């Protein structure tokens with residue numbers, strides 16, 4: 020993400036638009052922890068006491084319908100509202116000062132936030148209107164997680180740049196890459212031809228071990244049809260998890276393909292958890308681990324992100340463990356102070 024940000028500035032300068040440097044990200048986004056990436060991230064703990072975000076990085080509202088939707092508002096109306104807010108922010112800042120919009124097709128670390136219906140169509144219309152670049156952070160979604168090769172395909176997103184990592188090597192080796200379209204690449208190439216060099220590179224960039232592992236991993240994903248498998252078993256997993264949706268401690272079950280989350284609450288009607296955010300999620304995470312399930316609680320959202328090779332029996336075991344924990348935790352949860 021840092022590299023893409025640098026290239027966006029470089030491109031604006033190449034196009035003779037030096038004023039076009041601001042970028043827009045979203046609240047609850049997660050894009051990493053280096054200075055620029057942490058600025059793109061929209062989570063308070065990644066900003067607080069770090070003097071972040073950087074001034075040219077702005078945040079618009081999160082796409083989380085369950086948490087941010089107004090009473091009586093439909094998903095589509097919520098998506099329209101978010102697109103209108105984006106338009107208003109661009110107008111306020113000055114459309115010719117905005118270079119790009121960054122977004123995860125499905126938000127990961129912010130709590131597995133699946134975009135509401137029509138959201139990406141409406142956001143892209145606004146970006147198009149002002150000639151603003153779209154960068155898709157595919158670090159979690161890329162290579163099958165959402166049931167298609169990229170999250171962009173799942174949601175009809177046409178990005179100018181994609182940032183990929185994690186499943187490019189199935190995380191057996193650290194590697195990331197960026198993918199640019201011609202609209203991004205050509206001005207950058209022209210500028211570096213003019214200057215004589217693209218002054219940007221890393222000691223370990225293009226590392227042969229990482230590259231070999233990625234190529235082999237991508238070959239295995241293709242050979243074993245893991246993207247189609249993720250779509251099929253993902254649909255199965257989403258269906259099984261939704262059987263838990265009526266449990267009194269479950270506020271929302273959300274997800275797509277092989278990524279999902281259960282939002283745990285004390286009061287389903289008011290959508291509230293305990294006075295201490297993360298207290299309910301922490302209990303669930305601990306009890307799941309005691310049953311041999313490694314999950315991660317993002318505050319009170321329990322994230323579920325199994326390997327793409329998972330089989331039906333393992334999904335059944337996983338959902339049975341979650342179901343058991345929801346029962347086991349009732350006693351401890353009853354002692355918590357509601358928010």
Ligand SMILES: Cc1ncc(COP(=O)(O)O)c(C=O)c1O
Nearest residue numbers: 049050051123127128156158159
């Ligand atoms: C969507 C997304 N983007 C970027 C990152 C940052 O990756 P790294 O921690 O390797 O810098 C992450 C890490 O979890 C992520 O989920």
